[in-house]
Amino acid sequence: NAGVMQNPRHLVRRRGQEARLRCSPMKGHSHVYWYRQLPEEGLKFMVYLQKENIIDESGMPKERFSAEFPKEGPSILRIQQVVRGDSAAYFCASSSDTWTGGVETQYFGPGTRLLVL
Amino acid sequence: RKEVEQDPGPFNVPEGATVAFNCTYSNSASQSFFWYRQDCRKEPKLLMSVYSSGNEDGRFTALLNRASQYISLLIRDSKLSDSATYLCVVTGGATNKLIFGTGTLLAVQP
Numbered sequence A: 001n002a003g004v005m006q007n008p009r010h011l012v013r014r015r016g017q018e019a020r021l022r023c024s025p026m027k028g029h030s031h032v033y034w035y036r037q038l039p040e041e042g043l044k045f046m047v048y049l050q051k052e053n054i055i056d057e058s059g060m061p062k063e064r065f066s067a068e069f070p071k072e073g074p075s076i077l078r079i080q081q082v083v084r085g086d087s088a089a090y091f092c093a094s095s096s097d098t099w100t101g102g103v104e105t106q107y108f109g110p111g112t113r114l115l116v117l
Numbered sequence B: 001r002k003e004v005e006q007d008p009g010p011f012n013v014p015e016g017a018t019v020a021f022n023c024t025y026s027n028s029a030s031q032s033f034f035w036y037r038q039d040c041r042k043e044p045k046l047l048m049s050v051y052s053s054g055n056e057d058g059r060f061t062a063l064l065n066r067a068s069q070y071i072s073l074l075i076r077d078s079k080l081s082d083s084a085t086y087l088c089v090v091t092g093g094a095t096n097k098l099i100f101g102t103g104t105l106l107a108v109q110p
Helices: none
Strands: A005-007 A009-014 A020-023 A031-039 A043-050 A055-056 A065-068 A076-078 A088-096 A112-116 B004-007 B012-013 B019-025 B033-038 B044-050 B054-056 B061-065 B070-075 B084-092 B097-100 B104-109
Touching: A009 A020, A020 A088, A031 A076, A031 B097, A043 A076, A043 A088, A112 B104, B004 B061, B004 B084, B012 B019, B019 B084, B019 B104, B033 B061, B033 B070, B044 B054, B044 B061, B044 B097, B044 B104, B070 B084
Parallel strands: A009 A112, B012 B104
Antiparallel strands: A005 A020, A020 A076, A031 A043, A031 A088, A043 A055, A065 A076, A088 A112, B004 B019, B019 B070, B033 B044, B033 B084, B054 B061, B061 B070, B084 B097, B084 B104
């Protein structure tokens, strides 16, 4: 059973370009979370999606950032007109559909390291 | 005030030592608590969930004090392979999003 997959693992962009980060959840998972880890900082929640729906985007910057999780295919985190401050590791996590009355464990992908020149 | 606070360390300990990490959280409504481990430039991995009654997994013991909003992790008989950053994590809000502390760096010395 493959884990959470993210690609690319490393992405270099120049200021003003667009960055697209992809996340494929674990098999059987339809809940996807995106987190960002700035250099020397902790992980910060960005957005929570289920298939075709954004459930919680309270951690997303108001401009330039968007996320989607289509019915088919991976979840995409899109950053338009990147700036140097967007350089960070972006982690995706997924959890299962099964409601057990508790909190489902989130499993993390290996991350995409974005460097903006 | 940060939602989850941890001592950043580093904690430098010899092999075989016992080490304890502490963490406080600000939201009394938080429902679930975890310790994750993060190796350098890798993804966080779940070490253990933390239950109100306390729980143990081999050399690791986690404790939760809801009244004081305090979580701890105890590692006994430290191994070199325990060297990592330990992240205190709580859930926030109704959507199960994880709120991370900045982590405590542990370096186990031979």
